[in-house]
Amino acid sequence: MKAIMIVLTFFALWLTSFLSTSGENILALILILTIGILHGSNDIRLLLNLKEGLRLKMSKQQYLLLYIAVVLLGAICFYLIPLVTLMFFVGISAYHFGEQHWSGKLKKQSIFFTVYATVYGLFIFALIFYFNQPEVVEVVYDLTGFQLPTAFFAPFLFVNLGLLVILSVVGYQKFSGNFVLEAFYLLVFGLIFSIAPLILGFAFYFVIWHSLPSLYDQITFLYGDVSSGSLRKYLINSLFYWLAALFGLLVIYYFIGGEDSLFLPVLFSFLAAITFPHVFVIEQIERE
Numbered sequence: 001m002k003a004i005m006i007v008l009t010f011f012a013l014w015l016t017s018f019l020s021t022s023g024e025n026i027l028a029l030i031l032i033l034t035i036g037i038l039h040g041s042n043d044i045r046l047l048l049n050l051k052e053g054l055r056l057k058m059s060k061q062q063y064l065l066l067y068i069a070v071v072l073l074g075a076i077c078f079y080l081i082p083l084v085t086l087m088f089f090v091g092i093s094a095y096h097f098g099e100q101h102w103s104g105k106l107k108k109q110s111i112f113f114t115v116y117a118t119v120y121g122l123f124i125f126a127l128i129f130y131f132n133q134p135e136v137v138e139v140v141y142d143l144t145g146f147q148l149p150t151a152f153f154a155p156f157l158f159v160n161l162g163l164l165v166i167l168s169v170v171g172y173q174k175f176s177g178n179f180v181l182e183a184f185y186l187l188v189f190g191l192i193f194s195i196a197p198l199i200l201g202f203a204f205y206f207v208i209w210h211s212l213p214s215l216y217d218q219i220t221f222l223y224g225d226v227s228s229g230s231l232r233k234y235l236i237n238s239l240f241y242w243l244a245a246l247f248g249l250l251v252i253y254y255f256i257g258g259e260d261s262l263f264l265p266v267l268f269s270f271l272a273a274i275t276f277p278h279v280f281v282i283e284q285i286e287r288e
């Protein structure tokens with residue numbers, strides 16, 4: 001799987017050398033709105049499939065209402081306390097990316113796992129931010145009104161790198177992964193983020209390194225294997241939620257007047273709102 005992901009990453013990077021800036025933006029959007037959103041479109045079914053002990057005693061409709069309530073709550077928080085919500089969003093996204101990457105390679109359900117996964121994810125974000133500073137400053141400003149100082153980026157990167165190295169050394173016996181390979185993946189990520197513009201670099205990581213493996217895990221969890229049959233079932237089951245999410249994004253974009261400069265902030269705040277419940281769902285299935 002990882003070998004396929006490396007090949008896909010280099011193929012994607014090669015492809016971008018033929019694209020104009022708008023072509024790159026369109027490719028990023030297509031990736032995020034198709035595979036990216038899809039990997040969160042089956043959350044209700046995942047919740048319904050949890051084992052008795054982990055499941056809340058709720059019907060599909062109740063789950064759906066709760067899910068929508070959490071999304072709305074996230075959106076309201078973003079509106080009322082944007083900077084705090086953004087930091088929270090980056091924090092739980094970091095954990096979520098790290099959890100996906102390290103599950104199976106590091107013993108779960110321990111504080112060490114939670115801390116390590118979060119620091120790993122923060123390091124990935126620090127790499128994205130470091131190589132795209134002007135764009136990140138702009139998006140953060142549009143989202144929160146806060147002017148991120150450029151002096152933030154290098155320390156954020158090196159503090160997280162330092163923590164990652166220290167934690168890897170301290171917890172060495174807990175890992176079953178190969179650190180040389182892990183360092184190589186990080187180099188590849190750094191390469192992507194330094195070559196591709198912000199939205200495309202993020203899209204490559206989010207889709208190839210997070211959404212595709214997560215889809216694989218979810219399909220295995222739901223149907224026992226990954227085959228054309230189980231993939232078809234997954235797609236049919238997620239179609240409604242996927243279309244609803246896209247429709248929601250379109251409506252929001254329409255209401256803010258379809259302004260180009262607001263597209264990235266809207267896209268990221270939309271991603272944030274739907275990420276909050278999704279992280280909780282995946283955490284539950286990982287427990288199982």
Ligand SMILES: CC1=C(/C=C/C(C)=C/C=C/C(C)=C/C=O)C(C)(C)CCC1
Pocket residue numbers: 040086089090092093094096097128135136139140198202268271275278
């Ligand atoms: C890249 C980026 C940001 C963070 C994006 C995040 C945190 C995305 C997380 C997505 C997830 C976890 C999706 C669900 O699976 C900011 C801070 C908005 C600033 C601009 C660049």
